[in-house]
Amino acid sequence: MNLRQVILLILAFLLIFGMLRFSLQSYKVEGSSMEPLFHNREYLIVDKLTYHFRSPARGDVIVFHNPQSNGVLLIKRIIGMPGEKVEIKGGELYINGYRLQEKPGFSSIPYPDYSVTVPKGHYWVIGDNRSSTTGSHVFGPVPRSKIVGRVWVTYWPPSDWGFSPKYSAGPVPITA
Numbered sequence: 176m177n178l179r180q181v182i183l184l185i186l187a188f189l190l191i192f193g194m195l196r197f198s199l200q201s202y203k204v205e206g207s208s209m210e211p212l213f214h215n216r217e218y219l220i221v222d223k224l225t226y227h228f229r230s231p232a233r234g235d236v237i238v239f240h241n242p243q244s245n246g247v248l249l250i251k252r253i254i255g256m257p258g259e260k261v262e263i264k265g266g267e268l269y270i271n272g273y274r275l276q277e278k279p280g281f282s283s284i285p286y287p288d289y290s291v292t293v294p295k296g297h298y299w300v301i302g303d304n305r306s307s308t309t310g311s312h313v314f315g316p317v318p319r320s321k322i323v324g325r326v327w328v329t330y331w332p333p334s335d336w337g338f339s340p341k342y343s344a345g346p347v348p349i350t351a
Contacts, residue, residue: 200323202238202248208302208309209236209250218331219250223324231298231319232256236326236339239300243314248323251310255291255299263289263312268301281305286312298322 176184200221204213213219213236221238231237231253241247255261260271266283268275284305289312293299297316302308311317326339 208304210304212303217329217335219326220328221324222327225325238323239317240321251300251302253298253300255293257293257295260292261299
């Protein structure tokens with residue numbers, strides 16, 4: 176291998192490394208706020224590239240900088256979109272006056288009633304372990320600029336390997 180080939184190989188390596196660093200990030204789950212789908216000490220790959228091409232969506236699990244402590248990363252699920260009114264009433268989530276129907280179902284939220292309209296450019300988030308989590312009802316809606324990316328894959332421990340589970344939710348009219 177001559178010097179030119181070595182330089183090209185190093186440049187190719189640096190280019191690939193830079194592209195991966197720009198588009199992916201590792202994250203370690205700390206705590207139980209996202210159980211039962213994500214567990215304490217699991218390692219995840221966060222997709223940092225997708226939100227350069229589309230906006231975050233309801234149901235996406237995201238990693239973001241804690242609005243109250245910039246150095247701390249958190250993992251939560253997006254529930255409320257910009258401009259929506261999010262409420263907690265009787266332990267249930269409501270979007271624009273309609274109860275949020277989620278699959279999989281999560282436990283009720285043991286917090287006082289709450290109401291906020293999500294500001295433009297912000298998202299309302301909460302953990303899946305609704306009985307033991309903080310979220311936007313504690314630290315406020317998350318600015319888009321604080322979002323690192325969307326959880327893509329669990330890679331450690333090997334027994335938990337897999338893509339981020341599918342989630343569906345939508346506000347549904349309240350039926351008597």
